[in-house]
Amino acid sequence: MRPIGRFRSSVAIASIVLVVSACSNSSSSPAASAAAPSAAAPSAAAPSAEASASAAASQAAGASAEPTPITGASCAANATEVKFWTSHTPPDSDALKHIVEAFNTANPDICVKMTTVPGAETDVAKLLTSIRGGVAPDVYMADRFTVPQRAAEGVLDQLPDGTINAADYEPFAYAETQFQGKTYAIPFDTDARALWFNKDLLQAAGCDLTKFDMSKGAATIADVTACADKVNKKDSSGNYDIMGWMPGGPGAGGNAGAFDQGWHYTWGFDYGGKFADLSACKVTPTDPGVVAGYQFLYDWAKAHDPQAVSRWVTTNLPPNPPAAQNPFWTGKLGMTISGDWRISEQAKYAPQGHYGFTFIPVPKAGDPTSTWAGGWSMALIPNSKAKDQAIKFMKFIAGTEGQTTYTKESTHLPTLLALQKDASLFDPAHKQFLDLLPTAKSRPPLAVGAAYWDALTSAMGSVELNTKQPMDALKEVETAVQPQLDSVGC
Amino acid sequence: MAVTPAAVGSVGTVRPARRRRFRRLGTLERRNLMWGLLFISPWLFGFIFFGIFPIIYTFYLSLTRYSGIRAPVFIGITNYQRMFADPLFWKATYNTLYYTLLAVPVGVVIAMVLALAMNRKVREVAVYRAVYYLPSILPVFVISFIFVVMLNPGYGIVNQALTALHLPSPNWLGDPAYTKIALVLIAQLGAGQFALVFLAGLRGVPQELYEASEIDGASTWQKFRSITIPFMTPIILYDLIIGLSFGLQVFTSAYILTGGGRTAAGADNSLLTYVFYLYKQAFQFGQMGYAAAMSVALFVISVALAAAVFRWARGWVFYAGEEA
Numbered sequence: 001m002r003p004i005g006r007f008r009s010s011v012a013i014a015s016i017v018l019v020v021s022a023c024s025n026s027s028s029s030p031a032a033s034a035a036a037p038s039a040a041a042p043s044a045a046a047p048s049a050e051a052s053a054s055a056a057a058s059q060a061a062g063a064s065a066e067p068t069p070i071t072g073a074s075c076a077a078n079a080t081e082v083k084f085w086t087s088h089t090p091p092d093s094d095a096l097k098h099i100v101e102a103f104n105t106a107n108p109d110i111c112v113k114m115t116t117v118p119g120a121e122t123d124v125a126k127l128l129t130s131i132r133g134g135v136a137p138d139v140y141m142a143d144r145f146t147v148p149q150r151a152a153e154g155v156l157d158q159l160p161d162g163t164i165n166a167a168d169y170e171p172f173a174y175a176e177t178q179f180q181g182k183t184y185a186i187p188f189d190t191d192a193r194a195l196w197f198n199k200d201l202l203q204a205a206g207c208d209l210t211k212f213d214m215s216k217g218a219a220t221i222a223d224v225t226a227c228a229d230k231v232n233k234k235d236s237s238g239n240y241d242i243m244g245w246m247p248g249g250p251g252a253g254g255n256a257g258a259f260d261q262g263w264h265y266t267w268g269f270d271y272g273g274k275f276a277d278l279s280a281c282k283v284t285p286t287d288p289g290v291v292a293g294y295q296f297l298y299d300w301a302k303a304h305d306p307q308a309v310s311r312w313v314t315t316n317l318p319p320n321p322p323a324a325q326n327p328f329w330t331g332k333l334g335m336t337i338s339g340d341w342r343i344s345e346q347a348k349y350a351p352q353g354h355y356g357f358t359f360i361p362v363p364k365a366g367d368p369t370s371t372w373a374g375g376w377s378m379a380l381i382p383n384s385k386a387k388d389q390a391i392k393f394m395k396f397i398a399g400t401e402g403q404t405t406y407t408k409e410s411t412h413l414p415t416l417l418a419l420q421k422d423a424s425l426f427d428p429a430h431k432q433f434l435d436l437l438p439t440a441k442s443r444p445p446l447a448v449g450a451a452y453w454d455a456l457t458s459a460m461g462s463v464e465l466n467t468k469q470p471m472d473a474l475k476e477v478e479t480a481v482q483p484q485l486d487s488v489g490c
Numbered sequence: 491m492a493v494t495p496a497a498v499g500s501v502g503t504v505r506p507a508r509r510r511r512f513r514r515l516g517t518l519e520r521r522n523l524m525w526g527l528l529f530i531s532p533w534l535f536g537f538i539f540f541g542i543f544p545i546i547y548t549f550y551l552s553l554t555r556y557s558g559i560r561a562p563v564f565i566g567i568t569n570y571q572r573m574f575a576d577p578l579f580w581k582a583t584y585n586t587l588y589y590t591l592l593a594v595p596v597g598v599v600i601a602m603v604l605a606l607a608m609n610r611k612v613r614e615v616a617v618y619r620a621v622y623y624l625p626s627i628l629p630v631f632v633i634s635f636i637f638v639v640m641l642n643p644g645y646g647i648v649n650q651a652l653t654a655l656h657l658p659s660p661n662w663l664g665d666p667a668y669t670k671i672a673l674v675l676i677a678q679l680g681a682g683q684f685a686l687v688f689l690a691g692l693r694g695v696p697q698e699l700y701e702a703s704e705i706d707g708a709s710t711w712q713k714f715r716s717i718t719i720p721f722m723t724p725i726i727l728y729d730l731i732i733g734l735s736f737g738l739q740v741f742t743s744a745y746i747l748t749g750g751g752r753t754a755a756g757a758d759n760s761l762l763t764y765v766f767y768l769y770k771q772a773f774q775f776g777q778m779g780y781a782a783a784m785s786v787a788l789f790v791i792s793v794a795l796a797a798a799v800f801r802w803a804r805g806w807v808f809y810a811g812e813e814a
Contacts, residue, residue: 132559153557153558154560254664310757314643318639319663319746320638450775454774467758479575484775
């Protein structure tokens with residue numbers, strides 16, 4: 001080759017290298033980023049799991065080192081700073097903000113700075129990386145059923161003995177904050193699930209609403225499905241336009257899981273199943289009741305064409321949907337399994353509509369009603385520089401003052417037994433959810449809680465799309481999760 | 491510092507420059523070498539601490555159980571045994587390979603088409619080049635967010651266009667058969683980067699060959715197939731290797747399309763790519779050791795695939811300027 005040609009090609013290669021390195025949007029060299037699960041890349045690229053406009057705005061500001069807190073602007077200069085992170089978004093985070101501000105006013109020597117960070121029930125990547133990076137918060141709002149797993153991983157700090165009294169709290173809520181006999185979080189709120197329905201849609205389709213009367217007990221699944229099928233409406237291309245109900249999923253964006261709250265736990269409990277045997281330290285996804293719950297989801301999907309259902313979901317509920325556009329409020333969905341937070345949502349997003357709720361339907365007439373309760377908690381992060389102040393704040397927000405405010409504003413339920421007896425906190429609708437609590441079940445507090453939930457969700461996804469039989473999918477869950485549980489223990 | 495390889499079997503006693511030890515170098519060369527190293531030392535330190543050290547640490551972590559917070563606990567090859575028995579690992583591998591084998595050839599074709607378009611001798615070619623290149627400067631997560639809206643089966647612009655053309659309009663995100671194709675579509679918006687590289691290659695093709703072939707009566711397709719493509723084969727190989735490397739690490743678009751990977755990874759786990767599963771294991775389940783084992787496995791797979799591509803390339807890559 002002529003010398004000038006070689007020069008030209010070397011210039012070309014040099015400019016190629018410059019362009020590729022300048023424009024490449026993954027980190028450093030392929031080998032390095034393949035081999036190192038670097039914390040920086042995922043957390044830099046990952047936005048909030050439930051991004052609403054305000055969370056996105058605060059994230060835009062916080063995309064660099066520290067997220068911007070939304071409280072603590074008017075603190076005294078020499079106040080001890082306590083950093084509090086939550087993954088909740090409005091309207092729930094507004095209620096939290098009021099509690100934090102009340103605490104700051106009452107305790108001028110402590111300044112609690114609350115920040116909304118990306119995260120979800122089982123995704124605490126931001127918290128993990130911040131702990132490793134030494135910029136962790138002092139208090140984190142953790143989904144309660146994941147507390148044992150996070151405690152086992154070392155993400156949460158043990159609370160001093162005697163911080164809280166077991167007798168004050170709802171028993172299952174207290175149990176979820178324990179790991180190997182020590183307390184790792186303070187229970188905050190709880191909730192319950194029911195079958196919500198759009199009265200206008202159901203009446204227009206000719207459903208018998210007396211079956212949904214709570215005083216008559218729970219309706220049967222067959223009745224509810226029959227009513228829902230009357231509400232189903234297809235458009236000219238044969239795709240679902242309005243759906244009567246969505247007992248399971250797929251979830252938002254066509255992902256595996258529940259569309260609303262019709263989770264694996266919901267239907268497994270409804271069919272009388274048990275998900276774990278705590279005394280034997282075993283997960284029991286192949287329990288007959290659990291399999292029956294999954295079988296119901298499989299059969300329902302089959303009867304309604306899994307792809308058509310999935311298409312309706314991805315059309316009406318894309319990934320990260322805004323709460324106001326939920327198909328239940330826009331008149332595209334007749335019934336849904338959902339929680340008590342819908343009460344405050346309805347006031348905001350569909351005040352003109354006529355909605356009601358009743359027990360989750362049962363397999364056979366006369367079966368006991370079933371629901372399950374979840375909820376969140378306040379947890380202490382290790383190596384906190386303001387440990388005593390952080391615990392003081394946790395006892396406030398998860399104590400009487402905090403839970404009172406949160407119950408009234410967010411229409412979740414309190415975990416303090418004394419507050420559950422306080423009638424002034426509950427309007428009549430909310431009271432009915434409170435009445436579900438005594439018979440509500442809860443998720444087993446396992447050290448692999450988050451992993452178990454994800455495995456069950458994955459199985460649920462296959463069953464919803466009819467790509468696997470329930471028993472096969474659930475056997476895989478057992479094979480995946482039991483070894484992890486064995487290595488950590490109960 | 492020119493490194494001239496000695497001719498094989500030469501009679502002379504000239505030793506190849508690269509084999510000479512440091513102390514055998516002359517003073518001038520030694521000084522030049524030290525200055526050179528000094529100038530690249532910032533990059534060298536960065537590479538060692540942020541490149542080499544994490545790689546070695548990852549190899550070590552793959553033999554431990556580690557949540558990221560407490561000290562790692564040595565458990566030998568348990569992570570690897572668990573990995574091979576894990577159905578989701580195989581699913582993630584299948585998803586990633588499916589995506590890579592689809593996205594990379596398609597990417598090469600589109601980059602070539604774009605480069606040919608950018609190479610046209612029209613007056614406004616600078617405008618066209620900018621327009622074709624612009625989509626690739628958008629970060630992947632921005633494109634993914636936009637595609638989530640565009641791929642909505644009912645209201646999305648893609649399906650509306652398909653319906654208007656009387657083509658089937660699939661359920662992009664809900665149908666496991668189409669989710670990875672959605673990923674491939676998103677990746678093609680980055681074709682502008684490679685198109686630039688292809689453009690540089692196109693400019694390097696000697697014009698005399700085209701003129702000679704026109705005299706012989708070659709058609710456009712024959713010119714393309716017999717002149718352009720052979721000269722472009724090194725660039726195509728480069729695109730294949732880089733595309734393979736990026737394809738095996740696809741994460742951002744899958745993560746965004748599934749709404750942030752809270753629990754699910756697409757319909758029936760069809761968007762669970764390898765690095766996505768690795769991320770879930772590391773950060774959602776606290777299994778850093780297992781994730782490290784997956785990294786090591788990915789490294790091995792990548793090296794094997796790259797070596798295979800290089801071996802295969804010997805058969806069809808033509809380096810102009812080498813002896814035949």
